[in-house]
Amino acid sequence: MRYLPLSDTDRTDMLAKIGVKHIDELFADIPADKLQHHLPQLPVHKGELEVERLLGRMAARNVPASTVPFFVGAGAYKHHVPSTVDHLIQRSEFLTSYTPYQPEIAQGTLQYLFEFQTQVAALTGMEVANASMYDGSTACGEAVLMAHRVTKRNKAILSGGLHPHYAEVVRTLSRMAGDKVETLPPDLKASENLLDKIDDTVSCVVIQTPDFFGNLRDLRAIAEKCHANGALLIAVFTEIMSLGLITPPGEMGADIVVGEGQSIGNGLIYGGPYVGLFTTKSKYIRQMPGRLCGQTVDADGNRGFVLTLSTREQHIRRDKATSNICTNSGLCTLAFTIHMSLLGQTGLKRVAEINHANAVHLADLLSGLKGISVLNDSFFNEFTVRLPGNAADTVERLAAHSVMAGVPVSRLLPGSGLDDLLIIANTEVNTDEDRAALVSGLKEIFSC
Amino acid sequence: MLNRQGRPTTPGTSDSAAPHTFTGNRALDQTEPLLFEVGRLETTGVDYEAPKKVKARLGGLARKGEIGLPGLSEPEAMRHYVRLSQKNYGIDTGLFPLGSCTMKHNPRLNERMARLPGFGDVHPLQPVSTVQGALELMHTLAHWLTELTGMDAVALSPKAGAHGELCGMMAIKAAIEAKGEAETRRIVLVPDSAHGTNPATAALLQFEVRPVPVREDGTVDPESVKALLGPDVAAIMLTNPNTCGLFEKDIVAIADAMHDAGAYFYCDGANYNAIVGKARPGDLGVDAMHINLHKTFSTPHGGGGPGSGPVVLSERLAPFAPVPFVRHTDQGFELVEDTHQAEKHGAHSFGRITAFQGQMGMFVRALSYMLSHGADGVRQASEDAVLNANYIRAGLADLMSLPFGNKPCMHEVLFDDHWLKDTGVSTLDFAKAMIDEGYHPMTVYFPLVVHGAMLIEPTESESRASLDLFIATLRDLAMAAKRGDKERFTGAPYFAPVRRLDETRAARNPVLKWMPPEPISEAAE
Numbered sequence: 001m002r003y004l005p006l007s008d009t010d011r012t013d014m015l016a017k018i019g020v021k022h023i024d025e026l027f028a029d030i031p032a033d034k035l036q037h038h039l040p041q042l043p044v045h046k047g048e049l050e051v052e053r054l055l056g057r058m059a060a061r062n063v064p065a066s067t068v069p070f071f072v073g074a075g076a077y078k079h080h081v082p083s084t085v086d087h088l089i090q091r092s093e094f095l096t097s098y099t100p101y102q103p104e105i106a107q108g109t110l111q112y113l114f115e116f117q118t119q120v121a122a123l124t125g126m127e128v129a130n131a132s133m134y135d136g137s138t139a140c141g142e143a144v145l146m147a148h149r150v151t152k153r154n155k156a157i158l159s160g161g162l163h164p165h166y167a168e169v170v171r172t173l174s175r176m177a178g179d180k181v182e183t184l185p186p187d188l189k190a191s192e193n194l195l196d197k198i199d200d201t202v203s204c205v206v207i208q209t210p211d212f213f214g215n216l217r218d219l220r221a222i223a224e225k226c227h228a229n230g231a232l233l234i235a236v237f238t239e240i241m242s243l244g245l246i247t248p249p250g251e252m253g254a255d256i257v258v259g260e261g262q263s264i265g266n267g268l269i270y271g272g273p274y275v276g277l278f279t280t281k282s283k284y285i286r287q288m289p290g291r292l293c294g295q296t297v298d299a300d301g302n303r304g305f306v307l308t309l310s311t312r313e314q315h316i317r318r319d320k321a322t323s324n325i326c327t328n329s330g331l332c333t334l335a336f337t338i339h340m341s342l343l344g345q346t347g348l349k350r351v352a353e354i355n356h357a358n359a360v361h362l363a364d365l366l367s368g369l370k371g372i373s374v375l376n377d378s379f380f381n382e383f384t385v386r387l388p389g390n391a392a393d394t395v396e397r398l399a400a401h402s403v404m405a406g407v408p409v410s411r412l413l414p415g416s417g418l419d420d421l422l423i424i425a426n427t428e429v430n431t432d433e434d435r436a437a438l439v440s441g442l443k444e445i446f447s448c
Numbered sequence: 449m450l451n452r453q454g455r456p457t458t459p460g461t462s463d464s465a466a467p468h469t470f471t472g473n474r475a476l477d478q479t480e481p482l483l484f485e486v487g488r489l490e491t492t493g494v495d496y497e498a499p500k501k502v503k504a505r506l507g508g509l510a511r512k513g514e515i516g517l518p519g520l521s522e523p524e525a526m527r528h529y530v531r532l533s534q535k536n537y538g539i540d541t542g543l544f545p546l547g548s549c550t551m552k553h554n555p556r557l558n559e560r561m562a563r564l565p566g567f568g569d570v571h572p573l574q575p576v577s578t579v580q581g582a583l584e585l586m587h588t589l590a591h592w593l594t595e596l597t598g599m600d601a602v603a604l605s606p607k608a609g610a611h612g613e614l615c616g617m618m619a620i621k622a623a624i625e626a627k628g629e630a631e632t633r634r635i636v637l638v639p640d641s642a643h644g645t646n647p648a649t650a651a652l653l654q655f656e657v658r659p660v661p662v663r664e665d666g667t668v669d670p671e672s673v674k675a676l677l678g679p680d681v682a683a684i685m686l687t688n689p690n691t692c693g694l695f696e697k698d699i700v701a702i703a704d705a706m707h708d709a710g711a712y713f714y715c716d717g718a719n720y721n722a723i724v725g726k727a728r729p730g731d732l733g734v735d736a737m738h739i740n741l742h743k744t745f746s747t748p749h750g751g752g753g754p755g756s757g758p759v760v761l762s763e764r765l766a767p768f769a770p771v772p773f774v775r776h777t778d779q780g781f782e783l784v785e786d787t788h789q790a791e792k793h794g795a796h797s798f799g800r801i802t803a804f805q806g807q808m809g810m811f812v813r814a815l816s817y818m819l820s821h822g823a824d825g826v827r828q829a830s831e832d833a834v835l836n837a838n839y840i841r842a843g844l845a846d847l848m849s850l851p852f853g854n855k856p857c858m859h860e861v862l863f864d865d866h867w868l869k870d871t872g873v874s875t876l877d878f879a880k881a882m883i884d885e886g887y888h889p890m891t892v893y894f895p896l897v898v899h900g901a902m903l904i905e906p907t908e909s910e911s912r913a914s915l916d917l918f919i920a921t922l923r924d925l926a927m928a929a930k931r932g933d934k935e936r937f938t939g940a941p942y943f944a945p946v947r948r949l950d951e952t953r954a955a956r957n958p959v960l961k962w963m964p965p966e967p968i969s970e971a972a973e
Contacts, residue, residue: 096538360503
């Protein structure tokens with residue numbers, strides 16, 4: 001077996017040195033009737049070539065985003081990631097290292113985490129960022145729990161524009177933790193009245209921008225009302241690239257900003273691993289979940305970095321910890337940081353402009369089709385259209401013709417009566433030919 | 449000796465101290481500033497065409513002012529991050545005996561498989577008809593996990609070990625609610641030797657945590673569990689093999705006692721790698737157990753993540769599994785994405801714990817590992833991991849102290865600091881001296897139940913020669929400590945990229961991001 005260096009001779013000699021005759025003497029604490037004497041009912045070992053064949057066959061049954069006109073978004077986005085990124089994150093010293101608990105031999109990891117925290121804080125317009133969470137949805141759940149700790153209240157209001165999976169994660173966590181949640185109905189045109197929901201029993205309002213339907217939200221009035229009532233405003237995003245072009249939530253009064261960082265540096269990978277971003281104001285850092293990297297000096301007075309404020313964390317505080325989380329998205333944060341370093345603010349602004357311009361262009365093309373309307377007044381790279389028919393069926397039919405048209409709202413909000421709505425994302429990867437294929441596909445289906 | 453060009457080919461005798469270099473660099477060890485100190489605001493390392501000219505539809509919310517993030521050209525970025533990587537220690541660098549963390553070899557075949565466009569470049573919400581191979585992979589992985597563990601079902605979506613714990617305990621809470629016992633069963637038993645995530649998870653779900661003492665042999669006594677049992681107990685969270693590196697020999701009696709009391713048995717599967725193919729948690733009475741794919745099944749640790757923590761469930765808990773899950777029907781593979789849809793299949797899912805389907809990239813790597821090893825290989829890996837740990841125990845038992853006696857351990861061996869008494873050397877000092885010898889230290893000060901713990905897990909990936917050198921090095925260090933060579937330890941590390949770091953200072957005055965230096969005012973010049 002190519003991954004196991006010991007030979008049978010080694011094993012025999014080592015058992016002798018340990019002073020036992022048979023390997024099972026080392027497993028003597030397993031109750032005798034529970035020790036497995038037969039191999040599991042599974043295939044035996046395989047060479048690389050056979051494994052490649054087997055998995056290659058499975059992979060070939062999927063349609064990769066790069067091979068078709070691709071407009072699927074709604075929380076994960078197809079972007080171009082520079083080749084440098086994947087090369088660098090596969091360097092052994094990054095790939096095969098552990099959480100930097102021995103900082104003297106993990107300065108590589110710690111320094112990029114410090115760079116990552118700096119980048120995320122600047123993008124969101126916030127004072128501090130942690131070293132990342134599992135993904136955007138779990139970061140959102142943790143943000144609500146943190147708001148409860150800060151306000152000592154336990155009621156969250158969820159906007160109807162929040163990604164339905166994120167809302168479900170918050171609801172599951174809250175139900176299990178005995179907290180209250182009120183979710184507003186799906187808000188197609190950013191017209192919900194959140195202000196009337198805010199009073200002095202509310203811990204936090206959770207609002208997404210760009211929202212699930214693609215609308216951009218001005219958070220200032222809501223932030224003001226939250227603060228007047230002692231509540232926190234949690235702003236959420238699923239498309240970090242939007243912050244290259246739109247006013248960051250931190251400049252609109254948000255207290256906690258969380259979201260998904262996949263778009264920068266990370267591929268689609270059928271949903272994970274991604275990278276959850278978590279930021280807040282300095283005054284709340286001791287209530288923040290997750291790892292933090294901080295700057296310090298070594299015994300010679302030289303700059304170095306360590307994990308810090310770990311007295312918040314489970315390995316020290318156990319049942320009094322701010323969160324049960326004991327990991328971050330290490331390698332995904334590295335991918336984010338490298339891609340973001342290559343972009344710089346100049347490149348980020350440019351690629352964000354391309355996303356927006358491509359989306360505006362497509363929205364205009366679709367608005368020209370009879371019976372199809374774009375619902376959004378404002379958007380970044382994603383918007384919602386109303387079709388003259390069922391959106392899920394339309395997506396299936398177009399997929400059969402190798403066009404991935406978008407995400408039917410009914411897939412994430414089943415039973416909501418929104419069966420004719422389709423969410424369409426358009427990024428820098430989409431060409432004029434892609435857009436033409438989508439337009440002609442819709443024309444053919446609806447004879448418009 | 450001089451060569452023919454007159455260049456000396458042997459180093460001079462080094463009675464002179466090494467000079468300070470002008471750059472601060474030391475040959476391959478380069479000092480590297482932060483990217484913000486080398487980058488420029490106008491620089492970018494990507495080239496894009498100009499955007500189409502359109503009328504913006506940003507609703508008056510266009511970003512004003514600079515973001516303040518500099519960029520790097522591609523060669524600068526390459527050098528910056530390569531230099532940073534060289535300040536890290538990884539499994540590929542050397543022996544990484546971090547107990548409880550399982551730093552085994554990460555096969556590169558797994559990396560190649562995860563990057564196949566059919567896995568790496570598919571969207572979680574594209575039509576199910578276009579991702580049948582992805583669902584097949586998840587279904588196959590689930591089959592391997594349930595077959596190996598002897599459990600009924602598996603929830604794949606948890607994103608890491610602690611997330612798996614949360615998922616498993618949520619399933620237990622849902623089952624208790626379904627029986628109408630939510631108000632009464634409010635206590636979760638957690639042994640003192642448990643990972644911190646166990647009590648943190650239980651507390652998050654509003655359970656009251658009650659500690660279970662660990663007896664003198666390092667395991668849990670079923671009698672002390674029974675003494676705490678009653679109609680108010682929901683579950684026990686027990687790690688097996690435990691964090692002292694020992695198999696809980698009375699695990700069946702503990703499981704029976706829990707079940708007799710109407711409670712559940714959550715097993716922390718962090719150390720499952722010791723018993724794969726040797727014992728099945730399902731046979732031991734486990735109701736839920738998370739499996740760290742990044743430990744047992746070799747997906748890379750990546751400097752602290754991403755992980756993946758699928759949870760296997762017993763028949764009693766399977767109906768409460770979270771959405772989404774995969775079903776295999778005559779028409780192909782189906783993805784059940786919401787609780788109403790789950791009801792139709794007779795499930796009472798407790799809900800969703802993450803967006804989308806889980807850590808697909810890790811599923812591919814883990815299955816690639818399993819297919820490579822096969823039924824015979826995974827079992828051999830467990831045996832070799834246990835053999836290697838015991839070989840280290842045998843090699844060091846006469847010099848270092850074993851808190852529970854010199855008896856067989858599982859995949860990791862636990863020492864305490866009794867043997868360092870009166871040397872002036874602490875466990876931390878000893879660990880830092882190992883860095884200078886080219887090793888990553890073992891896990892230190894965990895588990896909390898022994899003083900100055902040193903938990904060594906070599907894994908099955910080490911050759912005998914590698915173990916022999918490691919044992920010899922630790923023996924040299926141990927004898928140095930005992931003969932009073934204190935500075936070797938208290939000043940260590942001497943040869944790492946940085947010397948020992950001041951963690952107190954970092955926590956007292958947190959600097960959590962880079963700030964531009966204050967501009968020097970002209971008046972001051």
